[in-house]
Amino acid sequence: MVIIGIITDFGERGHHYVAEMKGVGLQINPDVQIIDVAHSITPFSIIEAAFVLYKTYSTFPKNTIFVCVVDPGVGSNRDIVAIQTIDNYILIGPDNGIFSYFSNNNLIRFILKITESEFFYKPYSETIKMVEDHDEIYENPPSDSNISFPISSTFHGRDIMMPIAAHLSKGLEIFSIGTPKESVVILPDLEPKYSEKELNIKGMIQYIDDFGNIITNIPNDEFHLLTHNKFSKFRLKLLDKNYDIEFVSFFAENSPEKILLIEGSSNFLEICQNQRNTASKLNVIVGNVFQIKLMEE
Amino acid sequence: MVIIGIITDFGERGHHYVAEMKGVGLQINPDVQIIDVAHSITPFSIIEAAFVLYKTYSTFPKNTIFVCVVDPGVGSNRDIVAIQTIDNYILIGPDNGIFSYFSNNNLIRFILKITESEFFYKPYSETIKMVEDHDEIYENPPSDSNISFPISSTFHGRDIMMPIAAHLSKGLEIFSIGTPKESVVILPDLEPKYSEKELNIKGMIQYIDDFGNIITNIPNDEFHLLTHNKFSKFRLKLLDKNYDIEFVSFFAENSPEKILLIEGSSNFLEICQNQRNTASKLNVIVGNVFQIKLMEE
Amino acid sequence: MVIIGIITDFGERGHHYVAEMKGVGLQINPDVQIIDVAHSITPFSIIEAAFVLYKTYSTFPKNTIFVCVVDPGVGSNRDIVAIQTIDNYILIGPDNGIFSYFSNNNLIRFILKITESEFFYKPYSETIKMVEDHDEIYENPPSDSNISFPISSTFHGRDIMMPIAAHLSKGLEIFSIGTPKESVVILPDLEPKYSEKELNIKGMIQYIDDFGNIITNIPNDEFHLLTHNKFSKFRLKLLDKNYDIEFVSFFAENSPEKILLIEGSSNFLEICQNQRNTASKLNVIVGNVFQIKLMEE
Incomplete structure (x- = not known):
C-alpha cells in the first residue's frame, strides 16, 4: 500500500x-x-x-x-x-x-x-x-x-x-x-555561511515550533565539522542583541533561564531553553538571520 | 471500503x-x-x-x-x-x-x-x-x-x-x-437576492478561511447568469463602507492592494486579495451581509 | 488490524x-x-x-x-x-x-x-x-x-x-x-477530597475544551454516591469568588447566563453554561482548585 x-x-x-x-x-x-x-x-x-x-x-x-x-x-x-x-x-x-x-x-x-x-x-x-x-x-x-x-x-x-x-x-x-x-527553483540564502577564520556562522531561522524552539538552517553535522566538539560557549547575535549561549547535549538538566544551542531531532541546530518559549522571549520570526560566534574557552 | x-x-x-x-x-x-x-x-x-x-x-x-x-x-x-x-x-x-x-x-x-x-x-x-x-x-x-x-x-x-x-x-x-x-430544517437567508433591474446582489459571508479569503453565498454560476461576463467592476457595500472591487479570472497577477472578486474553488464567489488577509482588512465575520452593485463600464 | x-x-x-x-x-x-x-x-x-x-x-x-x-x-x-x-x-x-x-x-x-x-x-x-x-x-x-x-x-x-x-x-x-x-509515578492531588460531614468537595480543573467547558476531576458516579440525587443547588468557590450553580440533567433548556454543573460525557463533572465560554468568564486555567458546597434545599 x-x-x-x-x-x-x-x-x-x-x-x-x-x-x-x-x-x-x-x-x-x-x-x-x-x-x-x-x-x-x-x-x-x-x-x-x-x-x-x-x-x-x-x-x-x-x-x-x-x-x-x-x-x-x-x-x-x-x-x-x-x-x-x-x-x-x-x-x-x-x-x-x-x-x-x-x-x-x-x-x-x-x-x-x-x-x-x-x-x-x-x-x-x-x-x-x-x-x-x-x-x-x-x-x-x-x-x-x-x-x-x-x-x-x-x-x-x-x-x-x-x-x-x-x-x-x-x-x-x-x-x-x-x-x-532540468532543474528546480532554489531559495536564496538557505545555506548558512561559515567563516572558519573568524569562528563565525551566519544562519537563518527556518522554523519555530509550538514549544518556542527555534530551528536554524545549520545542519548538526556541519556544525560538528566546524567546531570539532571543542567549543561549548557561543555568542548569538540576533536582531541587534547579543546573548551568551551554551552548546549542550543533555537537555533536561539545564536551568530554564539558560539559552541553549542543541542538536535538534530535525538534524539542524536549535536555539531553545528547557521548558521555556524561546521564540517569544527573543521575539523572532522565521526568516530572521543571526550570527553565532564561537568563543575560545 | x-x-x-x-x-x-x-x-x-x-x-x-x-x-x-x-x-x-x-x-x-x-x-x-x-x-x-x-x-x-x-x-x-x-x-x-x-x-x-x-x-x-x-x-x-x-x-x-x-x-x-x-x-x-x-x-x-x-x-x-x-x-x-x-x-x-x-x-x-x-x-x-x-x-x-x-x-x-x-x-x-x-x-x-x-x-x-x-x-x-x-x-x-x-x-x-x-x-x-x-x-x-x-x-x-x-x-x-x-x-x-x-x-x-x-x-x-x-x-x-x-x-x-x-x-x-x-x-x-x-x-x-x-x-x-418529510423535510429538514432550512436556514433562512442562505440564498442571495438578485435584483436584475438594479444590477444588485445582496449576499452573506458564509465562511472565512485562514488566508483571510471571504467566501460568499453567491454561486459562481448564478453570478454568471446575472452578469453574462459583461461586468468586471463592482461596488461592494459592507458594514456601512463602500469598496471598488474588480472581478478577475487570474489571481496572482494582481496587486496585493486591490480587492478582488473571484470565482472560488468552492463554487461560490470569494472576496479576496493576492496574498493579503482580506477578512482582517475589512474586519468582517461570518454572517455579515453585503451588497454588490454592478457598475456599467 | x-x-x-x-x-x-x-x-x-x-x-x-x-x-x-x-x-x-x-x-x-x-x-x-x-x-x-x-x-x-x-x-x-x-x-x-x-x-x-x-x-x-x-x-x-x-x-x-x-x-x-x-x-x-x-x-x-x-x-x-x-x-x-x-x-x-x-x-x-x-x-x-x-x-x-x-x-x-x-x-x-x-x-x-x-x-x-x-x-x-x-x-x-x-x-x-x-x-x-x-x-x-x-x-x-x-x-x-x-x-x-x-x-x-x-x-x-x-x-x-x-x-x-x-x-x-x-x-x-x-x-x-x-x-x-513495580509501579508508575502518580500525580499528587488528582483525586478530589470529599467531606460528607461538611457537604463539601474539593476538586481541581483538569481540562478546558474549546467551548470553554470546564472539566473537573470529580467522577460522575462518586458525585452521585455523595449527593444521592438529593441536591441540585451548590455554591462554587473558585479563585476567591463564590458562584451559585445548579446541577442539571438537561442542557439546552437552560438560560445561557446560568452556571451549570452537569455530568460530562467524559464521566467527570463539568462546570459550564449553555452555549457560553465558561472558562473565559471565570478566568480559570487547568490546575486551578475549587470547592463545591452542597446547599440544603
Whole structure:
C-alpha cells in the first residue's frame, strides 16, 4: 500500500480544503493511505515548507509520495513538478523553491513538469478540454505555459497535484505525467555561511515550533565539522542583541533561564531553553538571520 | 471500503472528542476509513458547517457517509437525521439547518429520523434501556421525542451518529435505523437576492478561511447568469463602507492592494486579495451581509 | 488490524513531529492504523494528558496501543514504560504521572520499562550502538539508566515509543521489549477530597475544551454516591469568588447566563453554561482548585 503525505499552509480553517484533496485521491485510489504531514505552515512560507518536507520525508516508507501545496504563485505560470529522489520518494508541488534542500543536497534523480491533464481531477480536466475547444472566448490566455489555468476557481492541490499523486500510487508510469525538466527553483540564502577564520556562522531561522524552539538552517553535522566538539560557549547575535549561549547535549538538566544551542531531532541546530518559549522571549520570526560566534574557552 | 467523513466544531482542544467517535466507529467496523473533514467550525455555527459539508461532499467517493456534529441544540428535542442524497452519499447530523443546501438544491432522495437505539454505542443504549425500564425515576422526561435523552453525559456524535454511520458502512439496511421524515430544517437567508433591474446582489459571508479569503453565498454560476461576463467592476457595500472591487479570472497577477472578486474553488464567489488577509482588512465575520452593485463600464 | 492512538503536546506547528512518528510506525508495520487522539495538550501538561488518555482509551477497540508523548523530562533519566491494562489495551509513554488514573483505578495488569534498543528506530539504535562501542568519547554519560540517551537530537516519540508500538502491533511478544517494573509515578492531588460531614468537595480543573467547558476531576458516579440525587443547588468557590450553580440533567433548556454543573460525557463533572465560554468568564486555567458546597434545599 502506497502512502501519500500532504503539506499545506491551509491552516485549521482550511482543513476542508485538505479533505477535498483526500476525497479526490480516494476516488482515484481507494486503497491509498493519506497522512497529514503539516497544515500550519505560515501562509505562503516556502522556507518553512521546504524545511518540513526535507526534515520529514525520510521517516516514511520508500515510495511514499508527498504533495506540497504552499503556493503563493497559484494562478501564475509557475510549473507544477514531480521529483523522483535518489532514495525513491516522489515529491509533487509548485516549482517555487519548496524542493531547494533536495537540489542543494543532490537528492534529485529527475524532475518532470506535470502537463498531462487526462490525469487531473475529472471536473477540472473537462473544463480544460472545454476551454481548449473554445479558447477564443478568453481574451488573455496565459501564454508561456503548457497547461492553461483558465479560471480562478482552480484549486491545484485538489485538481492537479493530488490526482497525479493518486494515479502514481496506483502504479501509473511516472514518465506519462509530463515532460523532463532540468532543474528546480532554489531559495536564496538557505545555506548558512561559515567563516572558519573568524569562528563565525551566519544562519537563518527556518522554523519555530509550538514549544518556542527555534530551528536554524545549520545542519548538526556541519556544525560538528566546524567546531570539532571543542567549543561549548557561543555568542548569538540576533536582531541587534547579543546573548551568551551554551552548546549542550543533555537537555533536561539545564536551568530554564539558560539559552541553549542543541542538536535538534530535525538534524539542524536549535536555539531553545528547557521548558521555556524561546521564540517569544527573543521575539523572532522565521526568516530572521543571526550570527553565532564561537568563543575560545 | 466505505469512508466516513467527520465535520465538527470541537476545535483543537476537543480533538479527543473526535478520537472517541473514531474509536467507537472502529469498534463497530474495523475496516472503515474515517477522514477529518473539518473540526474548526466556529462553535455552534450552523452556517459554516452547512457550507463546508455542501462544498466538500462530492469530492469524496460515492457511498461516503458524513457525520456532522455542529449541534447547539444538543440535549433539546431536535431530531437526529440521516439523509440519502440523489448522488448516493449519506449525511448524518442534527436537524438544525446543517443540510439546508441539499434541500434547497433538490439533492435529497429521502430523510430518516434516527430512532433505533440498538445501533447506538453500547454503553449508551444500555443506559437508555435501563432508563426506559425505570423511567418513573425521571420527573420530566422529554415529551415529544421517540428517543429520550435522559442524561447530560450523552455525547450524540459518539453515542448515536457515529455508531449509526459505522453500522451503515458495514452494510446495515438504511431503513432499519429510523422512520421516514418529510423535510429538514432550512436556514433562512442562505440564498442571495438578485435584483436584475438594479444590477444588485445582496449576499452573506458564509465562511472565512485562514488566508483571510471571504467566501460568499453567491454561486459562481448564478453570478454568471446575472452578469453574462459583461461586468468586471463592482461596488461592494459592507458594514456601512463602500469598496471598488474588480472581478478577475487570474489571481496572482494582481496587486496585493486591490480587492478582488473571484470565482472560488468552492463554487461560490470569494472576496479576496493576492496574498493579503482580506477578512482582517475589512474586519468582517461570518454572517455579515453585503451588497454588490454592478457598475456599467 | 491493530490501531495506534497518539497523544502529544506538539500543537499545530509541531504536526510534522507527529508525521515523523507515523512515518516510522508505517515503515515497521505498513498495515497499522494510526489515529490522532490529541495534539493540543498544553505544552508539558501531564494533568491534561493523563485525563485525555484515561477518558478516551476505552472507546477504542481492544488491543489498541496508545503512545503518549507529553514529556517535560525528555532527556532526563525518567523511564519510558509500556503498560498492559486489565481490559487489554497497551499504553506507552514516559513514566511521569501520565498513567496515574490507570494506577489509581487498579486498571494496570503489568508495567514494563522499555530497554531493548533493537526495536528502536533504526538510525537511533545504530547511534546507540556506536556510542556504546565508543563511550569513552562522552565525558558524562547518564549514570543510573539502562538506556543511555547520549544526544539531544533524540526524539523519543519517534525513536523509541512509536517503533515499540509498531512492533507490538505486528505481534512482537510484549515481554521482549523490556523489564518488569513495580509501579508508575502518580500525580499528587488528582483525586478530589470529599467531606460528607461538611457537604463539601474539593476538586481541581483538569481540562478546558474549546467551548470553554470546564472539566473537573470529580467522577460522575462518586458525585452521585455523595449527593444521592438529593441536591441540585451548590455554591462554587473558585479563585476567591463564590458562584451559585445548579446541577442539571438537561442542557439546552437552560438560560445561557446560568452556571451549570452537569455530568460530562467524559464521566467527570463539568462546570459550564449553555452555549457560553465558561472558562473565559471565570478566568480559570487547568490546575486551578475549587470547592463545591452542597446547599440544603
